[in-house]
Amino acid sequence: MLSKEEVLKIAKLARLELSEKEVETMQKDLSAVLDYFEILKKIDTSNVKLENKDILDIEKITRKDEVLFENNKTNDWLLNQASDKKDDYIKVKAIL
Amino acid sequence: MELQNFTIKQINRGLKAKEFSAKELTLAYFDKIKKTDNEIGAYLGLSENLALKQAELSDEKIKNNEEISELAGVPCGIKDNILVEGEKCTCASRMLENYIASYDAGCIKKLKESGAVILGKTNLDEFAFGSSCENSAFKVTKNPHDLSCVSGGSSGGSAAAVASDQACFALGTDTGCSVRTPASFCGVVGLKTTYGSVSRSGVIASASSLDQVGPLAKNVEDAEIIFNAISGKDPKDATSVEFKYEKLTKEKPFIIGVPREFFGKGLSKDVEKIIKNTITKIEDQGFKIQEISLPSTDFALACYYIIQTSEASANLARFDGIRYGFSKRDKENLLDVYMASRGQGFGIETKRRIMLGTYSLSSGYYDAYYKKAQEVRLLIKQDFINAFAKVDLIIGPVTPFPAFKIGEKASDPLSMYLADIYTVPINLAGVPAMSLPVGKIGKLPVGLQIIANHFEENKIFNIASIIEKIV
Numbered sequence: 001m002l003s004k005e006e007v008l009k010i011a012k013l014a015r016l017e018l019s020e021k022e023v024e025t026m027q028k029d030l031s032a033v034l035d036y037f038e039i040l041k042k043i044d045t046s047n048v049k050l051e052n053k054d055i056l057d058i059e060k061i062t063r064k065d066e067v068l069f070e071n072n073k074t075n076d077w078l079l080n081q082a083s084d085k086k087d088d089y090i091k092v093k094a095i096l
Numbered sequence: 097m098e099l100q101n102f103t104i105k106q107i108n109r110g111l112k113a114k115e116f117s118a119k120e121l122t123l124a125y126f127d128k129i130k131k132t133d134n135e136i137g138a139y140l141g142l143s144e145n146l147a148l149k150q151a152e153l154s155d156e157k158i159k160n161n162e163e164i165s166e167l168a169g170v171p172c173g174i175k176d177n178i179l180v181e182g183e184k185c186t187c188a189s190r191m192l193e194n195y196i197a198s199y200d201a202g203c204i205k206k207l208k209e210s211g212a213v214i215l216g217k218t219n220l221d222e223f224a225f226g227s228s229c230e231n232s233a234f235k236v237t238k239n240p241h242d243l244s245c246v247s248g249g250s251s252g253g254s255a256a257a258v259a260s261d262q263a264c265f266a267l268g269t270d271t272g273c274s275v276r277t278p279a280s281f282c283g284v285v286g287l288k289t290t291y292g293s294v295s296r297s298g299v300i301a302s303a304s305s306l307d308q309v310g311p312l313a314k315n316v317e318d319a320e321i322i323f324n325a326i327s328g329k330d331p332k333d334a335t336s337v338e339f340k341y342e343k344l345t346k347e348k349p350f351i352i353g354v355p356r357e358f359f360g361k362g363l364s365k366d367v368e369k370i371i372k373n374t375i376t377k378i379e380d381q382g383f384k385i386q387e388i389s390l391p392s393t394d395f396a397l398a399c400y401y402i403i404q405t406s407e408a409s410a411n412l413a414r415f416d417g418i419r420y421g422f423s424k425r426d427k428e429n430l431l432d433v434y435m436a437s438r439g440q441g442f443g444i445e446t447k448r449r450i451m452l453g454t455y456s457l458s459s460g461y462y463d464a465y466y467k468k469a470q471e472v473r474l475l476i477k478q479d480f481i482n483a484f485a486k487v488d489l490i491i492g493p494v495t496p497f498p499a500f501k502i503g504e505k506a507s508d509p510l511s512m513y514l515a516d517i518y519t520v521p522i523n524l525a526g527v528p529a530m531s532l533p534v535g536k537i538g539k540l541p542v543g544l545q546i547i548a549n550h551f552e553e554n555k556i557f558n559i560a561s562i563i564e565k566i567v
Contacts, residue, residue: 017439045471061334077198083423
């Protein structure tokens, strides 16, 4: 079973605050699912060569970096969803 | 107005013959929702102003004897992870409880152009993570056939709305089972579309290499009309493909494969009986049935849950309490704002999936989990390529059992994941598959899964319209 410390380490990586009870639940639930994932050890993939295009059959999906769908209404709407803003900027806590 | 079994075609005829107006029809659906949805819980919110505006547009066209599309004036429900401009889009999460969509999703744009009437937003498992619709932060959608049972997930609200005549049709999304399982549990037609056939623009991402939008409908013909309307290239979704749906008009002598791996341990005897009876009936129609093998099936579920949770953990990193969504700002520093906003905004299953994905992608585990799963995914895809070299279509069960009791699997995530055993290989391979109602166990419907090769939805619709008549 995953230790409390292991769960807290993943939670920190995932930026998730967990209650003590949630940590216990995660220890149990994640361990059960990770044990189930062990089944993949039984399948031989030594001959599989991974290339990104194999999965989705899409080779090149780039376009020019230009604004295609400019819409001022959308800009305002998006800005207004932020929890805090100043003028046309989204405000965050000081980082340094 | 009698809404029971109202199909798109019947509504279209009724509107053209002026038996009722689109506005009257829309109001009748709202009336029905207000009467029955307290019990079922299919909708998270109604968009009455938008719906009436759309209905009036169709009525105006009919009045002026203008051509109307088959979907004009037809009332529908939209899964609440698909953006409809100006309406809330919650993903059934506290995180997005007050989020208002700033634009229309690609599929919504097309629906609006066709004149369809959007009644409201339907319930789902939070961020589409689940197979029962019990993981919604707001309510559990019940199965209209038995209120003590789940509606299936994650598009449970969409399936229940159609099954209970609270919408003529609905849109859902399918990442691993989410259109087909609720369609099977609620006895409606549900289609998981080919990856790339329908735009994902404006669909809140669960796992981007697996997600697809698909219709839930009263019958096969309706599902086909909706698929035709919403499919095609969208410049806003780089993975969408130039695709024009072409209906097959004649019956074809399809060879149909039945994978032996779909009839192993874990399949309920009652479901097996219904599926096998249906296969016999299909054979009686002159179709050749052939046993096939999809040898990697046993590994699909583990492969899926590694890839799904990995992609989801990356996609959900955007919910940081800063740009939109739930925010705990009363913290000392930025990291604490992130941790608290996400910790309190997400429900337990969402956290579980983010944790699993983060684990699979973390240093030291990446090769054993994520990379291995990607390799297995290729083998699963190869299984389907090999199978479709021999057969036109593949059929089997959708789920190992019919709708289960509310609460029955809620405390054991692994047993819930096992419900997806026959549906996830389809998303991993990117092929289309339908759930078609073919029988009942007591009150509870059972769906047949019909799978085709990439972009061969027309074969599915062709055979499904035949099977629909003989079951």
